[in-house]
Amino acid sequence: MMLLPCLFVLAIAPAAAQEYRITREGPYWVRTDVGVLPPPAGARLHVETLGNVEARGELRQDLGYLVRRRVRASNLAGARRLLGGAPVSYTGLRGRETFRVAPGWERRFPPELVLHVPRQLRYLSVNTRNGAVTAQDIDGAVAVNAMAGSIGMDRIQSSVTARTGGGEIRLGRIRGAVRCLSGGGGIWVGAAGDQAVLQTTGGEVFVREASGPVFAATGGGNIEIQRALSLVNARTGGGLVSVNQASGMVRANTSGGAIRIGAAKSVHCESAAGAIELQSVSGALRASTLMGSILASIQDDRFEDSFLNTGAGDITVFLPSNLAVTVQADNEMSGALGRILSEFPEIRVHRGIWSTGKPVQAQGALNGGGPVLKLAAAGGIISLKRQK
Secondary structure (H helix, E strand, O other): OOOOOOEEEEEEOOOOEEEEEEEEEOOEEEEEEEEEEOOOHHHEEEEEEOOOEEEEEEOOOOEEEEEEEEEOOOOHHHHHHHOOOOOEEEEEEOOEEEEEEOOOOOOOOOOEEEEEEEOOOOEEEEEEOOOOEEEEEEOOEEEEEEOOOOEEEEEEOOOEEEEEOOOOEEEEEEOOOEEEEEOOOOEEEEEEOOOEEEEEOOOOEEEEEEOOOEEEEEOOOOEEEOOEOOOEEEEEOOOOEEEEEEOOOEEEEEOOOOEEEEEEEEEEEEEOOOOEEEEEEEEEEEEEEOOOOEEEEEOOOOOOOEEEEEOOOOEEEEEOOOOOEEEEEEEOOOHHHEEEEEOOOOOEEEOOEHHHOEOEEEEEEEOOOOOEEEEEEOOEEEEEEEOO
16 A cells, blocks of 8 residues: 655644644645634634634633645645645734634635634634635624625524625524625524524525514525514515514515415515415504415404405405404405405495496494404405304
8 A cells, every 4th residue: 555645743832832734635735734822812703714614612711723725736845835834823903813814825725724712702703705604602792704605603602693795594593693694595594592684685584483583585585484582574576475473573575475474463564476374363464465365364362453455366364253343345346256255244245336347345343343454355255254
């Protein structure tokens, strides 16, 4: 067996220890630097590099790192010349240490960095021009700016800011507020402990759980919020909006998809070309679609004045038998093109006259009347049904 050439050096300085080695990996020579540095002043660390970054929080006081760089060279001597020099610098300014990784000899092979940082860091920021970033097990706030790569974070005990020019963002459990911005990738959040602001120009947005308000926007993907303990504001330029459960008001807007709301306290939603489904809602309801049907199942918990409107589709509303409500329904089309059906004898239907343009109308008060429920359709069938 032929042994590949290898260079191994150990250097020890008063404030740091460093070692490196150069090995052959296929057509490349790879230099791997491993070092230990003093803890960052003020527990604040700023990282600047060109390639991938992996930051791991650990129970330690110092700062450990591993840097990998690779080049093409004909032999070990040529690789040593290209990969010579210290790959990192570590400087302090105003209570914040800056860790910089020098560019690789060939920019198409950016350096790779693994950081072992004190878990009790108060603040960690990472800037990279051409790589992905992952961070985990950090007690303080984390801010990441990746010009083109993906971002992943998990088990962060404070707030998170993630910005990428075109990659996806995946977050696990974040105890503080979350702010994500992507130039074209999807955004996934497992759990946010406070407010979540999520924006992408062309990917889907998914949130499993959020303890604070959720503001989600995408230029052309689906938005799904499984559980939010506060209000939700969701907007997409061309996809589905789905909110399974929200403890506050839900505002949803889509230019080209359906809207589905599970349990929510008050809903304001608009769709340019899609159906709207409100499964178990209360409070004030405002639902409008230019082309699609509307289905709403209303709860009697603090129901308020509401309005449902469709330009081309059916409206079906399920009402509790004990709900005090006043119903006003208008269907612009009459005859076979537009009807109003009611399972409540208190709601009287007045037939329209198609030849004169008079719409079909229905009015009535249930349980003595109460907040006004207005229904308007430009055709189709308006149905008022009892909840089973």
